[in-house]
Amino acid sequence: MRLLILTGRIEGCGIGMYAKHLAAHLSRVGVDVVLGCVGDGKGGWVSDEDGVRVVRIDVRRGVGMWDVLDRWKPEVVHIQYPSSESLALYLFYKALKRFYRRVPIVTTLHERPNSWRVWPIVWGAKVVISPRWAKLMWGWKIATMKRMVHIANASMLPSAKVGRGGREKLREKWGVGKKKLVLSFGFLTPANETELLFQICDVRKHRLVVSGRAFEQTEAYHAALRDRCGEYGWDAAEVFCGYLDGQRLSDLMEVSDAIVLPYRDGGDDWNTSLLAAMEHETFKLTTSKKRRGYESETNTYYARIGDLDEMKKALERYIGVRGGDVRQGRQWEDVASEHMEVYGRYMNVIEWCEAVERS
Known part of the structure; x- marks a missing residue:
């Protein structure tokens, strides 16, 4: 599977770091994934960052969305929303829906958008991080027959390495x-x-x-x-x-x-x-x-x-009290596996439509 994940900046952004962790763990199970970062001011083609292929999308530096799509020809585009560049991601989303219909778009909603203008991307969400959002949008799912899943989050920090001394x-x-x-x-x-x-x-x-x-x-x-x-x-x-x-x-x-x-x-x-x-x-x-x-x-x-x-x-x-059950929580392998199920669901729909057209 060729996958393009779109987000804003990575450094200093929780949603960007989430996208990078997801890309890293998906690549470990054989997904051909590229992480596209929109508007972080760096620009340039692919670089390898901690085992993740990253492309900095910046039209001013000659790297546009269509350049990335033509080069990688993704089978699924996954947008992480919102981000530090929410407006740019929203415009890409609208353009993809209009001009790149052959490729399924999976949108993950992390937080509530701060502008009513971008609500169309909210209603098109396939994945939500917060269970609260999953409950709030159940009426929309019923009305539009859209399938939406809640994929729980996981910690993005390593274990502590502080010894006794x-x-x-x-x-x-x-x-x-x-x-x-x-x-x-x-x-x-x-x-x-x-x-x-x-x-x-x-x-x-x-x-x-x-x-x-x-x-x-x-x-x-x-x-x-x-x-x-x-x-x-x-x-x-x-x-x-x-x-x-x-x-x-x-x-x-x-x-x-x-x-x-x-x-x-x-x-x-x-x-x-x-x-x-x-x-x-x-x-x-x-x-x-x-x-x-x-x-x-x-x-x-x-x-x-x-x-x-x-x-x-x-x-x-x-303050100063220590204890509690500190067993390691949810793993990123689980997060990646649940995303694979979502991608497969929408890829199967596209393949079925193409088979009908060929017949």
């Missing part, structure tokens, strides 16, 4: 001292409610570290975060450490006293950051629309969204 050394490196180390990570966007950390944590008791990257669209928000940080007595230069690669972030999670993820829409099994945190014994504090209170099985406290008092009390009570 490495824990204290790493904490010393981060200047923890006698304080408790509180870690938050993810993209610096309003949806992650990073500004709440400055009130949930206590500057006198906690060493707060925020790992994340801001996009061009969120630079103003990032600047406001740094200003807000100072208003509550924190030193922004110490709090914000920038982007940490997977291994360093996993090691830091392992030696932290608490991981705090105060999401605006609540955390769930679709969130790769929360899934990664679940693979550590470190205490986790997050928000949820359904779950409430402390769950010893995962050493996680689920607070009401935006409830600062509840989150403060939970952090004070459970």
